[in-house]
Amino acid sequence: MLQVQFIKDNREKVLVGLAKRNFKDAENIIDEVIATDENRKSTQAKLDAVLAEANKLSKEIGQLFKSGEPQKAAILKEKTATLKEESKTLAEQLATANEQLQSLLYTIPNIPNEIVPGGNSEEDNEIVFEAGSIPTLHEGAMPHWELVKKYDIIDFELGNKIAAAGFPVYKGKGARLQRALINYFLDKNTAAGYLEIQPPYLVNEASGIGTGQLPDKEGQMYHDAKDDLYLIPTGEVPVTNIYRDVILKADELPVANTAYTPCFRREAGSYGAHVRGLNRLHQFDKVEIVRVEHPENSYAALEKMVDHIKEILEELNLPYRILKLCGGDLGFTSTLTYDFEAFSTSQDKWLEISSVSNFETFQANRLKLRFKNSDGKNQLAHTLNGSSLALPRVLAALLENCQTPEGIKIPEVLIPYTGFDIIN
Template identity: 65%
Template sequence: MLELNRIRNNRESVVKALEKRRFADAQNLIASIIQLDDDRKTTQGKNDEVLSEANSLSKEIGALMKSGQKDEANKIKDKSAALKAESKDLSEKLSTIEEELKQLLYKIPNTPNSDVPDGATPDDNAVVYEHGISPKLGAGAVPHWELIKKYDIIDFELGNKVTGAGFPFYKGKGARLQRAMVNFFLDEAVKMGYVEVQPPIMINEDSGYGTGQLPDKDGQMYHITQENYFLIPTAEVPITNMYRDVIVDPRQLPIKHVGFTPCFRREAGSWGAHVRGLNRLHQFDKVEIVQVQHPDNSYDALKDMCAYVQGLLEKLGLQYRVLNLCGGDLGFTAAQTFDMEVYSAAQEKWLEVSSVSNFETYQANRLKLRFKDENKKTQLCHTLNGSALALPRILAAILENNQTEEGIKIPEVLVPYTGFDMIN
């Protein structure tokens, strides 16, 4: 969440930045936050005065009792008791104000970086780079949802029978290709200095609030109500929460992790003809890269992470483009996001396969993820994450773009992992 001091000291610039992301009622919400903070300070000050007076009276009572002035001490005790009761009321009021303030701060999204384009919808995202050319498919080319039936490698009907829509079975060479991509992505990340972790796929409520999925994405996560756990929407959440309430040694920075997990998203109301097959699932596999960075270096790290993801797409032989997301399309917690999209020649459309984001201090402030600078002053870290990569749409593009009359050709870099070079 945004730092309270920043909101107070830079009120107009914060409001202007929130308006860039088309955040409704920014002015009034910021005003409410500042008013609540004023109330908090006033209540805290009054409570401090009452406690100070109560402490002074306690010392006076002790001195009177020692000197044998019991009646005088008893008179002061009544006043002391009244002050303690007043302090209790003030403490309860303070707790209520602080909780209200925290809940309001949770409603405020991150402020966009100055390089984020202005715009309201995905149509306003800026294409900053394109690579490759569209493959020329034969006359009989079909989309992946027909290919997977033809070669019996993914079964949506069986998944629907066992679980429900959006939970497919991967079979035979389809399953082996999935595993090959996971291992390839993990190996490439480890080569780039990312430390592999295998995190839990369920998180508690504190972790959800720590990285900003709660309360913003509450309705999009699967919730296990009995234990109050949530199935993760991405490995970013448990990996970043490894450092919740941690003061890291600045010599450790940057901290770089990679993790593979299944991901779960309800994606309520998102189904339709434009999201057929692998284009959108309730459960899917993803390899995620996460960095904890010094604030001075986070935007260089963002560029490096984008370049790394682009390198993976080039090794897979996929045509792709890079988008700088506009303010209106920016995720709730991100200060800047670059999306990578691959071109599906059979569907004749671009498919998002990676988002790489810098959250600046937004997550770190929630997480209390800090370091001490050279002056021993505590500072907030910057956090970043990126898909490297999300598998379903990568798989869709590989199947569609590499289809031939003989079968589907496997990208050369994956052959050592699959043990075969064709699906036929």
């Protein structure tokens, strides 16, 4: 969430940033924020003045009673009664103004970094890096949804029977490969200095608001209305919320956490051949990395996160590319995002497997996540997160790219985790 003072001090910069996002009616909303804040401040000033006057009169009434002047005291008591009613009305008006301001701020996305390219959709994203060789597959090579049937390692129909479409069942070597990837990702992350966390898989409304999933994405999350809890769409939500309402010491920065979690997304409206098999699921596994950084260091940290994920993909021997997302494709809370895509040879397409983002103070402002700076004052931290990695499309790319007439060969780096070197 943007800070009101930032909006007021940087109105034109905010409008330029929102225009890069193609955010509609930006000028009217920004001006409404400024006007609502001015009304809020004016109402607060009036309330403070009335309360101060009432407090002053209360002291005078006490003195009048002590000095034996009850009639004068009674007159002042009538005035304090009037002031009490006035303060009640002003307090209600202030609460309304605060609520209106908060609601307006929740509708405004983060401002893109200056290096974010303009554009309307994923077609306008900028390719900034490519690596790896696309393998040449043997005749008769299959997409992963056919391979998993052939080797009986993932059963989509059984998942549909137990739950619904988009909830696959992993079996035998498929389940072991899934577990191997999770453990490999976690080991890589902890070796890089990330503290492993095992968080809850359900979160409350305050946690959803803190990281920006609410009130923007209610329809994308599974919600238990009875307990008012949400199944997490990503490990970012519970891990980042560890630091909600926390004031860190400067020497505690950076904070670096990693977590494996299942993720749950309704993905309403996603149908068709382009989302077959593992390409899009309602439940999937992901290993997340989350950082809390000093504002001066957050962009250097973002580059280190990008390099870290590069190393993982190179060890898996997957051809991949990195895209800088354009303003029209940028997530609501992000100021700069790099997407990683692996090439699926059987499908002849790029599959998104990770997003790495810097949110600057946008989440921290919602979370009230601060640190004490060198002056001893509280300052909002910067938050970052990335997938390291999301499993379904990584697994899809591995199954398809590593297939041979003899079976699916396991990347060398995973063999110590799987205990086997081929699926056949």
